[in-house]
Amino acid sequence: MTRSWISDTPDEVEHPPIPLGLNKMAVPRASIVLSVFTGIGLLLSSVWVGISAIGFLDEIDTVFGTTDTEILNEDGRWLWEVGLLFDTCSPREDNWEWPQSLSEQEGVFLLPGEVRCDWQHQGTGDSASVAVYNRANQTLNLVLEISGGGVVFASNNEPYVIINDLAGNDSSVMEVNLIEDISERKVSITATHISNLEAQVRLDVNIFQGSETKDVHIQDGEPFAVQYTLWDADSGEELDSGDWSDSAGEGCNWSIEGFCWSAIGLDIDNDRGLIPGINTGTTHTTLLPPDIAYGSSDGHQLQEKWLRFELALRSAPISE
Numbered sequence: 001m002t003r004s005w006i007s008d009t010p011d012e013v014e015h016p017p018i019p020l021g022l023n024k025m026a027v028p029r030a031s032i033v034l035s036v037f038t039g040i041g042l043l044l045s046s047v048w049v050g051i052s053a054i055g056f057l058d059e060i061d062t063v064f065g066t067t068d069t070e071i072l073n074e075d076g077r078w079l080w081e082v083g084l085l086f087d088t089c090s091p092r093e094d095n096w097e098w099p100q101s102l103s104e105q106e107g108v109f110l111l112p113g114e115v116r117c118d119w120q121h122q123g124t125g126d127s128a129s130v131a132v133y134n135r136a137n138q139t140l141n142l143v144l145e146i147s148g149g150g151v152v153f154a155s156n157n158e159p160y161v162i163i164n165d166l167a168g169n170d171s172s173v174m175e176v177n178l179i180e181d182i183s184e185r186k187v188s189i190t191a192t193h194i195s196n197l198e199a200q201v202r203l204d205v206n207i208f209q210g211s212e213t214k215d216v217h218i219q220d221g222e223p224f225a226v227q228y229t230l231w232d233a234d235s236g237e238e239l240d241s242g243d244w245s246d247s248a249g250e251g252c253n254w255s256i257e258g259f260c261w262s263a264i265g266l267d268i269d270n271d272r273g274l275i276p277g278i279n280t281g282t283t284h285t286t287l288l289p290p291d292i293a294y295g296s297s298d299g300h301q302l303q304e305k306w307l308r309f310e311l312a313l314r315s316a317p318i319s320e
Helices: 020-064 257-262
Strands: 080-084 089-091 115-121 127-134 140-147 151-153 160-166 171-178 184-193 196-209 223-232 238-247 283-288 307-315
Touching (some): 080 115, 080 140, 080 184, 127 140, 127 160, 127 257, 140 151, 257 283
Parallel strands (some): 115 196
Antiparallel strands (some): 080 127, 127 171, 140 160, 140 184, 223 238, 223 307, 283 307
């Protein structure tokens, strides 16, 4: 019986036979070609990923700095130091002696070890200057953190701050503010390498209330007028004295950075010293290593000297 009643289309047309060559050879050849192209694609992708990874690591190294512990370390110490500018510091763990001559020390570091410092404050809102010294030959990126409470960095009102791209053999000074009424408290300020958490330097600060509370505290950018005396910190020789008016912290007109930051932390009553015959300002002394004194002034007679400044606040004019 024929199948014409099922379909008018011949069976050969409706179901054409597949050529024998296509069945046995064309499919394998196509698979081989596709496999080759796939392999080439995977190879190129791997190369591209590798190049991208190298570029990414280079960018990470540029942003965060080296993670090589040996490069960050010298004689068992990390290659940066942290200190308070007040001349109230001593060995932090009593495991080293304060140098008899600061200027005649040999070696990389400013001091033989980490320090602890006293900060006598005159009320909530008082300030101090913290310095970080990079003793390495390469750029550092550091995270500074205050533990213990009651103190924040003035730049962001937080107990932490990031220092980016601190150049080799350079320094950075920043203001910290007291935000609580503290009678006595110990806090710590740590400077940790941003990509090596084991690389950490610590400063301990003993904060205590002074005999008087003042209303006005000199902070970064605040105008001030002081009577100053300058000594060679080693010999005790008086080098200079006089009166100086400026604005504290960043960008003042004194020839050395450390003096500008030394004014931070001075205090005065609400009279601001503007009433003739009345002086309610405080006095403090700061100790400046060459890094923030005349260390960058090639050929200066005080280039290698540690300096001690005594500042007595005479007035604090109202900011414009």
